[in-house]
Amino acid sequence: MSPTVHDTKQAPALPPKDVVIQPKWKNSSYYNQGTAVDLGKRSQLGISALSPARVESIEVQKQRALRLFRSKHTMLEKYIFMAQMRTTNIHLFYKIVMEDLQELAPVIYTPTVGTACLEYSNIYPFLAAPGTSDGLYLRKTSTEDLISLIKQYQPFPHHDEPYQPEIAVISDGSRILGLGDLGVNGIGIPIGKLQLYVAGAGIDPRKTLPIILDLGTNNEKFLKDDFYLGLRQKRPEDPEFYETVDQVLNAIRAVYPNILIQFEDWSSEHAFGLLEKYQNKMLCFNDDIQGTGAVILSGIINAIRKVQKESGVAPEDHRVVFYGAGSAGIGVARQIQEYFQIELGMSEDQAKHVFWIVDSKGLVTQDRGDKLAQHKVYYARSDNQGQQFKDLVDILEYVKPTILIGLSAIPNAFNAQVIQCMAKLNEQPIIFPLSNPATQSECDFEQAMTHTNGRVIFASGTAFPSITDANGHVHVPGQGNNMYIFPGLGLGAIRCKPKLISDRMIYKSAVALADSLNANELAQGWLYPSLHRIREVSVTVATAVIEVAVSEGIAQEPQVLGKSHDQLLAFVSHSTWSPQSDVLSASHI
Ligand SMILES: NC(=O)C1=CN([C@@H]2O[C@H](COP(=O)(O)OP(=O)(O)OC[C@H]3O[C@@H](n4cnc5c(N)ncnc54)[C@H](OP(=O)(O)O)[C@@H]3O)[C@@H](O)[C@H]2O)C=CC1
């Protein structure tokens, strides 16, 4: 039986009769829903003369807002419009984002969030009213100070209940998408990720905590920019970096002991270093290594199934070239390797040899002559017989891969020659240019379709438009983005309260996502489910995560113990927030 996922169009429930309207709620972007507040309540709150007389439904509010939104000329203007709406009427914001996610995801998330981060210092003063904040801005200071700074952040200060966030997304802004070191401007990423937690998984917006740790920036352009709002200093060296992050994480956990921490967009060396240091010590995961690993494994599982069925390629015959060997590239390789070992029964050594990794100096080999970063050493090839390869086409001719994955942030790295080479080697070449935002993608869908004569199996990090062929057939590109995993993974972890996020929880989240395609999506050859179903899919992913936590004995929430699969699905589903699910606010105060 499938769970009942909150229908965003359901009629709001009536508020409990004994609720006393609090005068301070008139200043709350959570409770005060503007023109939707009825006249009686306006009178009770003493705000009758502060707005025009007409009372309207949230549906009408939405229609007006969408009309204005669509009249904006640039994506950045749309981003600013939505950010302002979030600070004035959060229910309306999430109603629009949830019901029109296909249109809104590219605004609040990649690609536009990339533009917004590049411009953050220029737009920040116009996003939030004085006294309100879009996130927590931390810097190096004493532990005592840190604790009081952390307590300052109250997304809805007019509430009676104390702020108890369930999830924090934290970045130091050092590797924002494929745009490099953006310093404090990187705050847009934790904000955007948490909006997807709310829209995509039903986390209560009052329980999210976006954090930017401002340690300075090595971005010379920003350091010289009069309008740059972050600290004007270079980033610290490693000992100081790790010591500061440790102090910050301890302070966050001192204030909020049960919080789940998601590391996001840290430079690769630090991403690996922090994950290794903390993954067995606290409830945390790294989205770029583990979330990306899981989402791409999921797409690859479905791609492998598809080419086995349609072209007869045996799963164990795949060979994978990674163009890009950072946190994302290595994270994805590790996750796919697990699949080859667990599902196909390969030994670790056999599975490891399915991968060839390419970085800025060419194919990563043990005898290349340079000192390899720690995270690349495991995949460095030793079977190259002294040959070194730099050019991607030469590498493809040498390896003869069935799968080419781009996580390099180098635009157009998959040029016509590269794509044609993959098409020559394979009946159905699997090509995933996954770098974000779209400006950094290794190729776009049109290029991949053109140079493979429509034979490509494709997924990209940022969504590209569909293509209609001469026969009128619409080809929809897959979006291989961790947005399909982290909301469900986080939801599962929040609901079962494990001590830590285990490797098996990540792995099973990928398998659950791969298996979540419905008959219609499978018939169309899709690799990922429709974004329209993201809530349902997140509940499925969350349930798989909880089942692993229970089986591993690390789930600490009594309510998830001894439950069947369907009972867990229902438990997770009923715990989700939507603009209609909060009976008090659904009645507009
Ligand atoms: N689709 C998704 O869900 C996700 C996408 N991403 C995207 O992945 C990209 C990379 O992220 P991340 O791994 O953290 O970043 P890094 O900057 O750490 O990694 C980039 C990698 O690309 C390599 N590279 C750079 N130039 C070249 C070149 N000319 N030829 C071959 N390789 C090159 C680098 O080589 P070297 O090591 O030698 O410097 C490095 O290994 C970003 O654009 C990010 O947005 C990330 C997470 C999720």
Ligand SMILES: CC(=O)C(=O)O
């Ligand atoms: C999607 C994502 O996490 C990234 O590009 O970094």
Ligand SMILES: [Mg+2]
């Ligand atoms: Mg990221």
